[in-house]
Amino acid sequence: MTEPSHVEKPLYLEGWCCLLGSRTERVLAALELREPDRVPTMDVMEEYANIYKILGRRPIPLGFLFSNKYTGRVIDRLAPLINRSHVMDREMDRFSYDRTAASVKMGYDASWVMHVPIWRFDNSKVGTDIYGRYYDVVFDREGNIGTPMYRGGLIKSPADWDAWDKRDLLRFPARTNVAFSRIIKDFGNDIFVMAGFLYGLFENSWQPLGFERFAVAVHKEKEFISRIIKFYEDHFCMMLEAWADAGVPGAIYTDDMAYRSGPMISPRMMRELYTDSLSRITETAHRLGMKIVAHSCGNVYALLEWLAECGFDGVHALEPTAGIELATVKEMVGDRLCLVGNMDITRILVDADREEVFQAVRESIQAAGKGGGYILAPTNSHPDISVERLYWMLEAVEEYGYYPLSA
């Protein structure tokens, strides 16, 4: 499927948004389980192609530089210098800013702004991150650099963890404070910023080890896992402080704890290992005056009650392809958690026709919007998502999303 290189925002979406209540109030109402004027919308956009299509600009050709035979060889030689000079970190700062600009231009009420100055490169093909994962460098269909593809972990033992260079991790809060200060200064009045970064406590305790190693450690070396969890608990709280200082009103706690069949580890083990840390994270966010939403892909039914108990204000993704039905989630935890997401990214936002997109929006709003407590959003970001269908989604919310909702 090809889309025009630049997609104009329909005039229909201009202007209405501000007449009927500010975006901040709309989003806060939903997160506080009150009825806003309209079902709010949140974007989940991390793809270069779409963001720069919306902005009507060409991105820096990072993909070309990495994949080209000649410039790739230059990068191979200069990788240590690239890492030491934090060139890629500055690109990630800029990307976070630009994706927020794109969200504002599209007319979203909230924006999930990921800030990820975490990549380090061995060469033009493989790299690591500051947490201890290693990756393949990948590209989307248009040749833009994509989110690197996880291959495994570098931390196999407590000794590896102790020896791991954590300086960039400890510098991260300061860096993110600067990045978000700029974003809030320029866009804070136009959109409700939900700050996020990769990754949460669960993913940071298994991915740097690799799943096979984690499977052994989580059963036999709980003290090792607990040390890692505690470090990232403290780290996340520092990130919250940094965001709050920058004026950010909300946070997304990103942590894929489930897959299509359910949680990756037993809910009992999840509770045992992560409850105290997550409770401290949500308490810190609330103390700082921020809202905090938990994101997890997959079938999260078995985790919903627990996430509510940990103090989150909302839960995101709610993937229909993982068997999640909004109405069921609303019944289970809708009195305690704001539901965020549910717009399918495998077909509806990829190649469905306009009527199907409108139908999907209407059904989601009917299932979860009653009484407030629902923010409509894609379940995730993906290079196949169509900008045109995102605009249809927003138009559909304008048609069906005003309270009182039609029956």
Add this chain to the structure above:
Amino acid sequence: MNGKEVSMGEHLETVKKAIVDLELEDIEKIVSSALDAGEEPQAVLDAMCAGMGSVGELFDQGEYFLVDLVLAGEVMKEGLKVLEPLLEAESMGQKGTVVLFTVKGDVHDIGKNLVGTMLSTSGFKVVDLGVDVPKEKVVDAVREHSAQAIGMSVLLTSMVDSISDVVSALSAAGLRDGVKIAIGGACTTQQLADKMGVDALGRDAVEAVRIFESLCGS
């Protein structure tokens, strides 16, 4: 036999239980003890496979989760280190040969590895081609190993076209009629399986065993 001796059958029960209880540190010792007590290697293998079967049942019942399946696979691997040198080559893989891989462009392998472990402990011969596998390599492997079935892992929606590439390549090589194809992974749906012309869709590694038993006529 006096009260302190362990019966032959009890050794095998201990082996099976060690798999079910995820006894990673003790499995080698337990397997060695069973062999030292006179148990046949094949019987010990059967006990380990029975243990994996019980692990699968616990997963289906919601008692065990993905991480437990993976640990059970690790326990199996440790036990097989003691056992494999003693086994006849034919004793592994009586149910058929399955070629497993993650499609070209995708490198996710947790699910694939788990399926491989479950299949090999259930009596299949598994040829694991790894990740990011081009279609030509799949065709060569099916031909070389006379595989009865292939299992494709696809996590990324953007890589689903690789499924049809493999199906087409097998057809072009005249192999499609002789090999069954199953797909699995986060982005796979029944709709996709039907569209791609494959024979089965698997939700998880435990179901994969039943699927391949059905596909291979075991």
